[in-house]
Amino acid sequence: xxxxxxxxxxxxxxxxxxxxxxxxxxxxxxxxxxxxxxxxxxxxxxxxxxxxxxxxxxxxxxxxxxxxxxxxxxxxxxxx
Amino acid sequence: xxxxxxxxxxxxxxxxxxxxxxxxxxxxxxxxxxxxxxxxxxxxxxxxxxxxxxxxxxxxxxxxxxxxxxxxxxxxxxxxxxxxxxxxxxxxxxxxxxxxxxxxxxxxxxxxxxxxxxxxxxxxxxxxxxxxxx
Numbered sequence: 001x002x003x004x005x006x007x008x009x010x011x012x013x014x015x016x017x018x019x020x021x022x023x024x025x026x027x028x029x030x031x032x033x034x035x036x037x038x039x040x041x042x043x044x045x046x047x048x049x050x051x052x053x054x055x056x057x058x059x060x061x062x063x064x065x066x067x068x069x070x071x072x073x074x075x076x077x078x079x080x
Numbered sequence: 081x082x083x084x085x086x087x088x089x090x091x092x093x094x095x096x097x098x099x100x101x102x103x104x105x106x107x108x109x110x111x112x113x114x115x116x117x118x119x120x121x122x123x124x125x126x127x128x129x130x131x132x133x134x135x136x137x138x139x140x141x142x143x144x145x146x147x148x149x150x151x152x153x154x155x156x157x158x159x160x161x162x163x164x165x166x167x168x169x170x171x172x173x174x175x176x177x178x179x180x181x182x183x184x185x186x187x188x189x190x191x192x193x194x195x196x197x198x199x200x201x202x203x204x205x206x207x208x209x210x211x212x213x214x
Binding site: 047048051052055060062063071073074075 | 126161162163164174175176177178179180183
């Protein structure tokens with residue numbers, strides 16, 4: 001089952017209530033997404049740690065062939 | 081690159097030959113790419129992109145096809161605490177997946193990492209990738 005942009009944003013938002021979150025449908029097929037998450041809590045973390053935190057917020061939606069999220073390109077940043 | 085130590089609990093490592101094999105692979109090869117398919121025949125666009133960058137930069141790396149072994153496919157996700165493939169390891173440390181490697185290639189951080197780790201690579205080729213994506 002595919003996910004909608006607002007579903008993805010809502011999941012991330014639960015863990016990062018104050019983040020700037022931008023979801024983009026890369027292929028226009030509702031299946032290949034990009035998410036940019038800009039959040040103060042990332043300060044002091046390296047990219048791996050930042051993205052692990054975002055993956056954790058998605059609660060297993062990316063788990064393998066049966067996951068609801070097939071492809072999600074992640075970008076994480078600290079606010080400028 | 082700062083620390084990126086895989087978070088593995090004692091329980092998760094108990095009696096799991098896949099994790100032993102992963103430890104051995106990243107312990108004996110300076111650069112290891114866990115990917116879908118092989119470096120000469122990738123079977124996923126994301127794996128293909130990272131393998132392509134490493135090939136183009138002339139980096140000598142070990143490729144591990146996770147599609148050939150379900151226990152490694154799941155094992156590497158548990159070992160790295162990272163849900164997606166590909167995954168790049170340099171000198172036993174998890175560097176990142178496709179998005180991070182792409183960013184690091186374009187920013188020059190990947191060059192710096194290889195230099196620090198003493199991994200030979202073609203700087204001119206890396207510059208060409210950056211020029212083409214500027």
